[in-house]
Amino acid sequence: MTLNAILITGRTINQGATIENKTSLDYQEATALCELNSKDIGILGIKPGSQISVKTDHGDVVVKLKENNGNPDGMAFIPMGPWANAVVDPDTKGCGMPGFKGIKARLEPTDKKILSMKDLIARYK
Amino acid sequence: MTVITDALCPFCGCLCDDLTIVVENNKITDIKNACKLGSAKIMGHHRIEAPMMRADKKSEFKEVSYDEAINEAASILFKSKRPLMYGWASAVCEVHKKGILLAEEVGAIIDNTATVCHAPSTLAVHEKGLPTATLGQVKNRSDVVVFWGSNPVHAHPRHMGRYSVFAKGFFQEKGRKGRKVIVVDVRKTETASMADEFVQVQQGSDYLVISALRAILSGHADVVPESVGGVTKEQLSKLVDTLKAAKFGAVFFGMGLTQSISRYKNIDNAISLITELNAYTKYVITPMRGHYNVTGFGQVCSWETGFATAVDFARGAPYYNPGETAANDVLMRKETDAAMIIAGDAGAHFPADSVRHLARIPVVQIDPYWNPTTEVSNVVIPVAICGVEVEGTAYRMDGVSMRMRKMIEPTLPTDVEILEKITQRVRELRGE
Numbered sequence: 336m337t338l339n340a341i342l343i344t345g346r347t348i349n350q351g352a353t354i355e356n357k358t359s360l361d362y363q364e365a366t367a368l369c370e371l372n373s374k375d376i377g378i379l380g381i382k383p384g385s386q387i388s389v390k391t392d393h394g395d396v397v398v399k400l401k402e403n404n405g406n407p408d409g410m411a412f413i414p415m416g417p418w419a420n421a422v423v424d425p426d427t428k429g430c431g432m433p434g435f436k437g438i439k440a441r442l443e444p445t446d447k448k449i450l451s452m453k454d455l456i457a458r459y460k
Numbered sequence: 461m462t463v464i465t466d467a468l469c470p471f472c473g474c475l476c477d478d479l480t481i482v483v484e485n486n487k488i489t490d491i492k493n494a495c496k497l498g499s500a501k502i503m504g505h506h507r508i509e510a511p512m513m514r515a516d517k518k519s520e521f522k523e524v525s526y527d528e529a530i531n532e533a534a535s536i537l538f539k540s541k542r543p544l545m546y547g548w549a550s551a552v553c554e555v556h557k558k559g560i561l562l563a564e565e566v567g568a569i570i571d572n573t574a575t576v577c578h579a580p581s582t583l584a585v586h587e588k589g590l591p592t593a594t595l596g597q598v599k600n601r602s603d604v605v606v607f608w609g610s611n612p613v614h615a616h617p618r619h620m621g622r623y624s625v626f627a628k629g630f631f632q633e634k635g636r637k638g639r640k641v642i643v644v645d646v647r648k649t650e651t652a653s654m655a656d657e658f659v660q661v662q663q664g665s666d667y668l669v670i671s672a673l674r675a676i677l678s679g680h681a682d683v684v685p686e687s688v689g690g691v692t693k694e695q696l697s698k699l700v701d702t703l704k705a706a707k708f709g710a711v712f713f714g715m716g717l718t719q720s721i722s723r724y725k726n727i728d729n730a731i732s733l734i735t736e737l738n739a740y741t742k743y744v745i746t747p748m749r750g751h752y753n754v755t756g757f758g759q760v761c762s763w764e765t766g767f768a769t770a771v772d773f774a775r776g777a778p779y780y781n782p783g784e785t786a787a788n789d790v791l792m793r794k795e796t797d798a799a800m801i802i803a804g805d806a807g808a809h810f811p812a813d814s815v816r817h818l819a820r821i822p823v824v825q826i827d828p829y830w831n832p833t834t835e836v837s838n839v840v841i842p843v844a845i846c847g848v849e850v851e852g853t854a855y856r857m858d859g860v861s862m863r864m865r866k867m868i869e870p871t872l873p874t875d876v877e878i879l880e881k882i883t884q885r886v887r888e889l890r891g892e
Binding site: 337346347354358406407412417420422423429434452457 | 472496497499500505506517519575576579582583602611613614615630646647648649650652654660663664715716718720721723724750770782783785786787788789792801803806807808809810811812813814815816818819828829830831832835836
């Protein structure tokens with residue numbers, strides 16, 4: 336029911352196509368998701384489309400599970416954006432760049448709902 | 461009805477210059493040749509219609525006049541001891557010039573979106589230089605193309621068609637059939653699925669893999685273990701043979717290198733590999749720049765200040781030290797006491813800790829669209845869209861500058877007009 340994974344973030348075509356429309360549900364659908372391969376999804380015991388909790392040393396976020404068999408075992412991918420950035424490593428390692436890739440994450444099924452962009456950012460106020 | 465041909469796309473660093481735009485009654489009604497990313501931006505979305513302000517970030521915005529918003533923005537920058545001015549990549553170079561002047565006058569740190577993209581590449585270029593070429597050269601000459609830690613199918617959809625993989629060129633008449641395409645990535649991406657050779661590295665192992673390739677290339681295969689970063693020595697040796705056999709090799713790299721553990725050292729090592737390959741044949745390396753004019757900010761900032769980004773004017777003269785003066789450095793240290801975010805979205809693309817600090821300090825946003833930065837702003841000034849409603853200069857990912865024409869007339873002020881007025885107001889507040 337729990338999966339320890341290495342998290343990376345990055346661009347996707349749907350993230351890019353909705354990037355100037357971040358208040359839309361389309362943007363949330365494109366970026367509030369976590370991709371795992373089918374073997375890892377099997378470990379979690381839930382189906383793609385279910386909510387998944389992603390926790391790291393830097394935060395936690397609930398996103399939608401998506402299958403991507405291009406991922407190696409134990410690799411989670413969240414498209415770049417506010418949901419991914421809730422859990423990335425802020426340390427710039429002395430060169431200005433935070434840790435957007437290679438973060439240890441714990442993934443679990445959850446019933447919690449996915450926060451909207453506004454509600455997600457409201458957590459920081 | 462007006463038809464604009466050979467229009468430039470204001471989305472990604474490919475800066476495609478072959479779009480056809482149909483305009484009716486100052487509205488764009490059709491686009492030809494653009495990819496999904498470019499079409500989505502040019503066809504437009506919901507805009508912020510009027511300037512807005514609020515004192516408390518938990519309260520609702522109230523619409524105000526442009527003069528009120530500009531006065532408040534100037535007052536915030538004037539009162540700030542450590543202002544940050546961040547964004548810039550979705551604006552033309554003329555905007556950058558005005559922004560850098562304002563940053564100098566208020567003693568700000570000015571940084572652009574490269575800070576979460578290719579700024580580590582700039583650090584590597586300081587160390588090693590950049591053996592590179594225009595995309596035209598790649599199109600006309602390349603017979604080996606490598607994408608390392610980049611996924612153009614998603615991030616630069618027309619790159620392969622126009623410049624690299626499929627493009628037919630003067631010395632490369634066969635296009636795709638005349639090229640070997642190699643993809644190095646941690647995931648089997650859609651780009652990797654189209655490659656002749658996919659090299660799957662373990663996340664965070666790029667530096668090791670590049671070092672192994674350099675060792676084999678220099679005749680020291682004996683020191684390379686049987687597997688490096690998840691790649692077999694056999695595949696690495698085969699890869700070196702393929703690279704050496706090229707007449708003209710082009711390597712494109714992305715966030716897989718800049719954002720992984722070794723950051724700029726990955727690029728430093730990759731540039732060394734390219735330099736060494738040039739002992740055998742011709743090789744070039746180019747960063748896959750994200751925003752259409754993120755390269756332009758680096759150019760303007762370099763000629764105005766001597767540095768490409770993360771420039772600190774607090775001392776009265778430009779000072780640059782990413783790790784100390786980059787946007788996330790100063791936000792994470794809670795050093796910044798006010799911010800202006802323009803033509804970039806720190807609220808969406810910075811780690812939570814940085815956004816948390818933005819939520820605590822006065823923030824001015826200058827942008828056409830409502831986004832996560834709006835959610836943490838006090839003053840929001842909507843503007844015309846550069847490259848669609850505003851003409852100006854932009855730089856393609858290979859450093860070629862091009863003039864963007866206006867597609868339609870703006871209905872809102874431009875970034876340049878707003879920055880000029882803020883600068884004027886700051887001077888008045890200083891008693892000049």
